[in-house]
Amino acid sequence: MSKVLRPVRLLLLGAPGSGKGTQTGRLLKDFSQISAISSGDLLRQNIRSGSELGKEFESIIQSGRLVPDDKIIHLIKHELAERNWLNSQSSWLLDGFPRTFPQAKALDKDLQEHDAMLNLVVELDVPEEVILDRIENRYVHIPSGRVYNLTFNPPKVPGKDDVTGEPLSKRDDDNAETFRSRIKTYKEQTLPLLEHYDKLGITRSIQGESSDIIYPKLKELLLREFS
Ligand code: G5P
Numbered sequence: 117m118s119k120v121l122r123p124v125r126l127l128l129l130g131a132p133g134s135g136k137g138t139q140t141g142r143l144l145k146d147f148s149q150i151s152a153i154s155s156g157d158l159l160r161q162n163i164r165s166g167s168e169l170g171k172e173f174e175s176i177i178q179s180g181r182l183v184p185d186d187k188i189i190h191l192i193k194h195e196l197a198e199r200n201w202l203n204s205q206s207s208w209l210l211d212g213f214p215r216t217f218p219q220a221k222a223l224d225k226d227l228q229e230h231d232a233m234l235n236l237v238v239e240l241d242v243p244e245e246v247i248l249d250r251i252e253n254r255y256v257h258i259p260s261g262r263v264y265n266l267t268f269n270p271p272k273v274p275g276k277d278d279v280t281g282e283p284l285s286k287r288d289d290d291n292a293e294t295f296r297s298r299i300k301t302y303k304e305q306t307l308p309l310l311e312h313y314d315k316l317g318i319t320r321s322i323q324g325e326s327s328d329i330i331y332p333k334l335k336e337l338l339l340r341e342f343s
Pocket residue numbers: 130131132133134135136137138139155156157159176177180181182183184188211212213214215219250251253254255263264265266267268269289298325326327328
């Protein structure tokens with residue numbers, strides 16, 4: 117188990133399939149002080165619950181577009197408050213939010229008001245041809261957000277989550293066509309956020325063709341910056 121001495125408020129940015137969920141899982145195992153919110157997991161949990169909001173999200177996510185800013189901002193704000201993260205002492209990471217300028221501005225404002233501005237933004241920079249391959253082999257455990265890949269990190273028992281033994285699912289948006297659209301959305305709307313956070317001097321980019329190459333660099337970065 118590793119330890120940081122200063123609070124970590126980290127945003128993980130990266131193309132679909134670049135390994136945000138995978139890196140998050142590893143960080144949570146290594147750093148017990150850090151918690152995480154994944155906007156995609158939150159949306160999938162909403163869909164699974166059958167809520168009205170979930171029904172609205174389903175077709176948008178399937179098409180590879182982004183859900184409306186006001187809806188996701190509301191969801192995440194609620195989650196941040198519920199988890200009591202809006203203070204200068206909590207350590208946490210965000211996977212998948214913000215993804216647009218309006219989302220970034222809303223988050224920055226909320227955090228600044230509580231003296232809890234992001235203090236690190238990491239871009240996972242993985243070549244596009246490498247990630248295309250990963251998506252069709254992905255299985256997820258929706259309640260926890262744990263991700264598997266039939267070749268890279270298969271579940272111990274086929275089709276079952278390692279921790280709970282519950283069934284795994286395929287994501288509706290994990291097909292070649294939707295994936296292309298998600299990549300396009302990422303490049304157009306999310307990648308420019310790097311420049312926004314770069315002005316604050318808090319962005320870092322970690323390159324690698326595999327999560328096993330990226331993770332040690334990410335861990336070392338956290339230990340260096342926050343210990
Ligand atoms: P999500 O759920 O945030 P994406 O598209 O941003 O979805 P995704 O697909 O979840 O990102 P990831 O988390 O970056 O990818 O990657 P991952 O799951 O860890 O890894 C991908 C696969 O590769 C897994 O099977 C993993 O096991 C495997 N893998 C990992 N590393 C390696 C490796 O080194 N080698 C190999 N061979 N395999 C590996 O968002 C979904 C949708 O929700 C909406 C949007 O519609 C979005 O499209 N949404 C939002 N809308 C508006 N605003 C927001 N803020 C939104 N957030 C979500």
